Amino acid sequence: MDLSYSDEQVMLRDSAERFVDANCGADNLRKMRASEEGFSRAYWKQMAELGWLALPFTEDQGGLGGTAVDTNVLMEAFGRGLLLEPFLTTVVMGGGALKAAGGRDDLIGEIIEGNLLLAVAYAEPQARFDLFDVATTARKDGDGWIIDGHKAVVLHGDSADRIIISARTSGDRRDKDGISLFIIDRGAAGLERRAYPTVDGSRAAELFLNSVKVGADALLGDEGMGLAILEKVSDDAITALCAEAVGAMKVLLDTTVEYTKTREQFGQPIAKFQVLRHRMADMMMEYEQAKSMALVAALKVDSADPVERRKAVSGAKVQIGKSGRFVGQQAVQLHGGMGMTDELSVGHYFKRLTMIDILFGNVDHHLKQFSAAA
C-alpha cells in the first residue's frame, strides 16, 4: 500500500502546472470568453504535443496507458489554471466513450493527434441528472438511422467536430435498456445548434436533431446497450472533475490566505481576526478531505466491484460538492467586495466550482446514488 505519487506523476504534474501558470488563469479566461470558440486551438495543439491527449489511451491505441490517477494529475493542474481547452469533453468523455464502445481506434488516433474535438450530448431538458432519461429517438432507416430530439447543455457542443449522442432505439423514456450511442458530424443535415457562453467562462450548446440521418457506422457499441457506456463516461468525468475542483480549491485557499495577510481593516491585516483564521482552517480541512476523496475516486473508478466504484465516485462527488461550495463561498466572503468583482480571479474559480457541483449530479443526487449502492 503506497499513496505517494510516482516520479512520472510528479513530472507530469510539474509540466502541467508550468503550462497553466504560463498560459492560463483568470486573465486568459476573460480574454477567451470573448472569443468565438471560448478556448485556444494553439494551446490544444501544444497539449497534443506534450502527449497529454494520449494519456488515458492504451499503447495499442497509440496512447500512454495512463490510469485514472494519471488523468487526475493533469486535471488538478487544469483546475489550478482554469484551463478552458476541451480536455474533459474530448479526451475523458468522448475518448472514454470510444474506448468503452470499441471499434473506433481511428478516431482515438485523431484525438491523440489533436485533430478531433468531441462532445458528448447526454443530457436532455427533462432528464436532470438521470443518464437513462432519454427522449431522443433513433429509428432504423435502411442500414442507418434517423435521429430526432433535443440534447441540452452540451459542453463544447459548438466547437466539437463530432458529437456522441445518446438516443433511444427502443423502450420508454425512462427505461434503462434501449439506449444507443451515435457519433455524428458537426455538419450533419438536420442538426441545429444554439451555442452560448456558460457561467464559468466556457461554452456549450443546445442541439436540435431534426431527422438527422446517419449511417450504420455511426452506432457506437451494441444497439440498446449504451447506458453502461454513458455511466462509465459519467464516472470518469466525475473523477476528473473532482481533481479539477481540488486544483481550483487549492488556488482559492492560497489566494485567500494571501489576501487576508495584506488586506487591512481596523488597523491590522484581517488575517489576525480569529474568526477568519478559523474559517481558513476550515477551508483547509475541507480541501484536504476533498483531495482524499478525489483520490478515492481515481483509485476505484475502474474497480470491478460495482458497489465499490459507485461509493467511491458518488462519495467523492458529494465531498467535492460540499467542500467546493464551502471553499468557494468563503473565498468570496473573505475577499469582501473585491471577491465579487470580475476583475479578481476568485470569482472565476468560485463559479467553476459552482458548476462542477451541478455537473453529472449535485450532492443530493449522489447521496442517493451512494445510499442505493450500500
Next chain:
Amino acid sequence: MDLSYSDEQVMLRDSAERFVDANCGADNLRKMRASEEGFSRAYWKQMAELGWLALPFTEDQGGLGGTAVDTNVLMEAFGRGLLLEPFLTTVVMGGGALKAAGGRDDLIGEIIEGNLLLAVAYAEPQARFDLFDVATTARKDGDGWIIDGHKAVVLHGDSADRIIISARTSGDRRDKDGISLFIIDRGAAGLERRAYPTVDGSRAAELFLNSVKVGADALLGDEGMGLAILEKVSDDAITALCAEAVGAMKVLLDTTVEYTKTREQFGQPIAKFQVLRHRMADMMMEYEQAKSMALVAALKVDSADPVERRKAVSGAKVQIGKSGRFVGQQAVQLHGGMGMTDELSVGHYFKRLTMIDILFGNVDHHLKQFSAAA
C-alpha cells in the same frame, strides 16, 4: 396586531420566575432525582395554590380560561428553573385530553385542586413518533373493556394517580381510525409498571397491561375517535415544550456569557476570543428565532385552520430542535471540561433540551409533517 405581553402575563411570568428561582434549578434536581417520585409534592401543592394548575381550563370548569400564550408564560419560567413537577403531563397533556374529550369536569376539578396527577400513555415500543401506531387493544367486556398491551416511556407514569392510555378498539395497528382513550387507576388489577429515572433527572415508566378490566366510564370521548384528541394533546404539549426550551436556552446563554467573562485562558478571559464571541452571537440569534417560533406555536395551536396549526406547531418544533441542539451543545463546549460535569447546571439544561428535541417527534419527523401540510 400587538405582540407584547399583557400586564397579567407579565405578573404571571414574574411570579413563576420568583418561584423557580427560589425553589428549583440544578441543585434541586440533583436532590430530587434521588427521591422516590422525582419531584416535590409540596411544590405541587404550592403550584395549585398559586392557581397555575387552573390556568388552561375554562371558568365553567373552575379554571382561569388562559390561552396557550399564558401556558407558555409559565412553561418558559419552568424551563428556566428545570422544574420537575408534572405540570406538562398532568395539566397540559392529561387535562388537555379531558378537555378535548369532554364529560369529566370532575377530574379537571381535582387537577385544579392539586389532588390528581395524570400521565398520558400514548407511545409504544414500535411506534416511534406516530400517535396512530397503536398495538394495545381494548376489547368489549360487557359494559366495560379489557385492555392488553405495552405502553412505552410514559412520563411520570410511576407517580400518576390515573393514566390515560390509547388503545385500539378496532382496525389494524397503523390505522388512523379505531383508537380510543381510556382512563385507568394506578392500582388497576393487571397493570404492571416498571419505573425508572430519565436522562433529564425526571422519571418515567413502562406500563404493561395484562387484561386490565375497566368500566364503561373509563372511555374518554367517542369510541374509535381518540386520534384527534391525541393529536391535540401532542400539539399542546409541543407548544408548551417549545416555551420550556426557550426558558432553558435563555439560562444556558446567560450562563455561558457569564462563564466566558470570568474564565481565563492564555492570560485573558475567554470572552475576548472572537471565535467564542461569534459563537455566542450565533447562540443568541438561535435563541431569538426559537423564541419567535415558540410564540408562533402558541398563537396558532388553537387555530381552526389545520394547515396553519400544523405549520406553526411543527415549524416551531423544528426550530426548537435545531436551536436547542446548537445552544445546548455550544454551551457545553464553551464551558470546556466543566461543562461536562454533573456539578455545573449547564449539563442538566443541555440534557433537558436533548430530550425535548426527541419528545413528540424530532426535527426530521416534524419537517415531514410540515411538508405534508403545505
Next chain:
Amino acid sequence: MDLSFTPEEIAFQNEVRAWMAENFPADLRAKVEAGEKLYKPDLLRWQKILAAKGWIAPAWPVEYGGPGWTPTQRYIYANEMALAGAQDLPAFGLKMVGPVIYTYGNEAQKAHFLPRILSGEDWWCQGYSEPGSGSDLASLKTKAVSDGDDYIVNGAKIWTTGAHDSDWIFCLVRTDDTGKKQDGISFLLIDMKTPGIEVSPIIIINGDHTVNQVFFTDVRVPKKNLIGKENEGWTYAKFLLVNERNGIAQVGHKKHTLRRIRKLASATDMNGGRLADQPGYQTRLAETEVALMALEYSELRFLSGQKTDHAPGTEANMMKVAATQLQQSMSELFIEIAGYYSFPYDGFRDKKGSNEPPVGPAEAGGAMFDFLYGRASTIYGGSNEIQRDVIAKVLLSI
C-alpha cells in the same frame, strides 16, 4: 398579544391589494415572475405611478408627502407590495437621504430636494464606502476642504450602486482629521454633474453593472449642500444606517420568492416525479419556510417594541444576518430548480436590444444571476462578521 388586524386594517389591506392588481404594470410583473432584473427605466415608470397615488414614501411624515399611515398599515403595505411581486424602488433617495434631509436638513434643502426625490426627478446614490475602508466605514479618507462658500472635494468612493444612473450623491467626507476617526466627518450632497466627478463601472461576478467607483478631483460643492453641522456627519450617517436596516428582513419579498420556488419546483421533473417532492429538496424547502416564519415573527416582535433578551439594540444586526443567510439559501434552491440550465449565461455580452429568448426555461437564467449577486449580501452593509462583532460586543458587556 394579538395577531389579528382591525376591520379598518383589513379594509386597507384589500384596498392595497386591489390597487396593486390594477396598477402594477403587467409587463413589469411578467419580468419579475421570470426572474428578470428591473433597471432604471422600468423602475422610474413604476415610481411615477406610486408617486401619483401618494404611496411612494410610506414612512415619510405627512407634511413632506407621506401618506400618514400607522406602523401596521405600513407593514400591510410593504407585505402586499412584495406579494404582488413589485420590486422595491432604490432606497437611496426614498429611504436613506430623504429621511436625513427632513430630519437634519434646513428648510431650503427640504423644499428643494424632497419633492424631487418623491417624483423620481432626482435619482440618488450613496457615497459611503471607500477603497480600503471596507467594513471599517469611519476610516474614510475622501476630503472636503473649505474654500469660501464651497468645499473642494477630493477622493474616491467604491461599491456605489447606481452611480451611473444617478443625479445626486450623498457623501461622507472628512472635514477634520485631527480627532478620532468618527469625528470630523461631514455629510455632503453633491450634484453628479459637477465637473471633476468620474464614474468608473465595476463589473461583478454575475456580469452585471450595478456598482461603480466614483472619483472626485477638485470637485467644488456649495456649502449650502452640507447637511446639519460640519464634522457631525457621523451622527446623520448612523441615523441613516439604522433606517437602512429597517425592513432589511424583506419578509414579503422572501415570501413571494418562496412561492415562486415552490411553484417552479412543483413543475420540475426529477427522478420520474417532481423536484418539490424529492426528499432532500422537500426538506430544504421546509427548512427555508420555517426560517422565514422565524424571521417574520422576529421582525414582528421587534416592531412591537420588544428587544432581544440578551443584547438589546442589536435587533437590526440579528435580522441582517438571518435575512441574508436565508436569502442565500433560497437562491441555492433556485439553482437546483434550474439544474444544467443554470449554466447558460450571457451576462458578459451586451444584451441591450437582444430579442433572443433565454436558453432553457425562462426562470433559469435569473437563478444564477441572483445566486451570484446574492453572495454580496453577507458582505455589504457591514459584513455578517461585523454584525456578529456588534452583537457580541453588546452581549458580552451587559
Next chain:
Amino acid sequence: MDLSFTPEEIAFQNEVRAWMAENFPADLRAKVEAGEKLYKPDLLRWQKILAAKGWIAPAWPVEYGGPGWTPTQRYIYANEMALAGAQDLPAFGLKMVGPVIYTYGNEAQKAHFLPRILSGEDWWCQGYSEPGSGSDLASLKTKAVSDGDDYIVNGAKIWTTGAHDSDWIFCLVRTDDTGKKQDGISFLLIDMKTPGIEVSPIIIINGDHTVNQVFFTDVRVPKKNLIGKENEGWTYAKFLLVNERNGIAQVGHKKHTLRRIRKLASATDMNGGRLADQPGYQTRLAETEVALMALEYSELRFLSGQKTDHAPGTEANMMKVAATQLQQSMSELFIEIAGYYSFPYDGFRDKKGSNEPPVGPAEAGGAMFDFLYGRASTIYGGSNEIQRDVIAKVLLSI
C-alpha cells in the same frame, strides 16, 4: 500509488482476523455489541490475552516487547481489532508513557516499567491538565521542589481519566518558574500509593465515573523517577502528545460503529418502514459514511508521508477535528435509533450487582451514555478551537 496489500500482508490480515475470532472473549464481544462500556476488570483480562500473544504493543520496538511489524501491518492489525469490536486498551501506559520511557528513560526505568506496562501489572494515568489550565497546558502550577534525593510535589491535576483505577501517574510538574511557561517543566513518574495523594471523583453528565481530580500534598517522589532532564519535560510532553494523536482518527472503530448503526437502523421500525430507509436518516447515514471515507484516506495519505498542502505538520490537528466531529454525528445517529428509549437512564444510581435488564432495546441505553460522553471529544486533548488556532498559525505564516 497503490491501494493493494502484498500476499504476505493478506496472509497477516487473515491471521489476525482468525486469531481475533478465536481469542476475543465472547462475553466482552457481546457487551461491545450491546453498546456497553468495558471497565478495568474486562479490559485487564483482554490485555493479558494480547500480552501473552505478544500483540499488546504494536508500535513498540522489538527489544522492548513490540512485534516488529511494518506500518502496513500495524494498520491492518488496528483495523482488524476494531472491526472485531475489540475496544482499545487504555492508552496511558501502552501508547503514552511507554514510548516516553523507552525513548527518553534510563535503563533502570526501562527495565522496571516497560514489562509491567505490557503485562498490565501497572495501570497508568496521565497528570497533565490542572484546574484553571484548560487548553493552556503549559500554564501548569503543580510544583516539585528538590529535597535531597526526592522531589516534594504539591498541587492538583484534573480530568485524570482512570486515576481511581491506576497504580502510577505520569505528571508534568513545575521545577522552575523563572522563565517562560514552557520551560521549567519536568516529567515525573509517581506511584499512586505514595502518601499525600488523594483522588476525588468527578461525575460527568452521563453519570459515569471516568475522570477525577488528583490532589498532591507534600508527596515525596524519588528523583530516580524523573524522566530525562529536569526542566525539559515539555519536550517529552510534546512527543507524547504527538503519539497521542497518531491513530486519533480511530477509523476502524468508526467503521465498526457505523456497521452497528446501519444494522440497528435497518431493524428499527419507522413510518411503517425501516429507519434506515427514511430519506432524512438515509442521507445522514450516507453523509457519515462519506465523511468516514474521507477521514480514512486522509489518514492513509498522511501515513504515506504526505503533508497537508497548506499547513504541513498540522495533519494530526486536522484529523482530531474531523474525527471528533464525525464521532459526534455518529452518536446522534445512535440517539435517533433509540428514540424515546434514549430517555431511560440510571447512570446516577449504583448499577453494580444489578441484574436488571435495560429498559427498551439493549442498545438504547448505550446511545445516550455515548452521546453525552462524546460531547467531551471536542473539548479534551486540546479543544477543537485550539486545533484550529494551531492550523491557522501554520497556514497563515508560511
